[in-house]
Amino acid sequence: MLEAIPTDIFATNFRLQQQNNLVGEVDTSVFREKARLELEEGTYELYREGRFSGDFLLERNGNIVARATKPRALQNRFEVELPNRNLVLRKLSVFSRRFGLFEGEKQIGSIYPAGIFTRRANIDLPADWPLATRIFLFWLAFLMWRRQKQAAAS
Known part of the structure; x- marks a missing residue:
């Protein structure tokens, strides 16, 4: 398991x-939905295509590695x-911050906070998947947690 x-x-x-x-290490932007991922194999960019709409992308050296759409x-x-x-990556419950990753109807992984009052997160996804892909999925969950926190504060 991976831990953030x-x-x-x-x-x-x-x-x-x-x-x-x-x-x-993931360096996230405070103001925009973008981040930079530094791994041993190189640097990746994680970002949203448009400022307020568009797909979420994982890119390395100008090549799109993964894409996520928020319908x-x-x-x-x-x-x-x-x-x-x-x-499909989706929140499992209105009352929980846990996200489940599904292939068809089968849940194949999850991303969740390590505790109630912590920002640490556990990334429980297939270990044989590329590290950048697993971190991209974490980043998507992180964006939703951040949006939730901002909505609660306003």
Whole structure:
């Protein structure tokens, strides 16, 4: 399992650990839905195509690696296109911050906070998937958590 750990108490950046080994870092933008992912294999860009609409993309060296569409603005659900796979990432309950990843009707993974009062997150997705893909899915869940927090504060 992969774990996302905030770099400090107020940061929106995360260190990514797997079996207590640092495997990468995500630097998220405070004002826009974009981030930079630093892994041993290179740098990835995570961003939304448009400022307020459009698909969410994972890109490396100008090539789109993964794409997610949010079909409805008020739903916590993404339709995700990976090479040779179409998946759905959706919130499992109105009362929970846990997201489930589904291939057809079968749940194949989840992303969830490590506790009630923490911003740490567990990324429980197939370990044989590329690291960048798993982190892209975490970033999508993180965006929904951040939107929820902003809505609650207003």
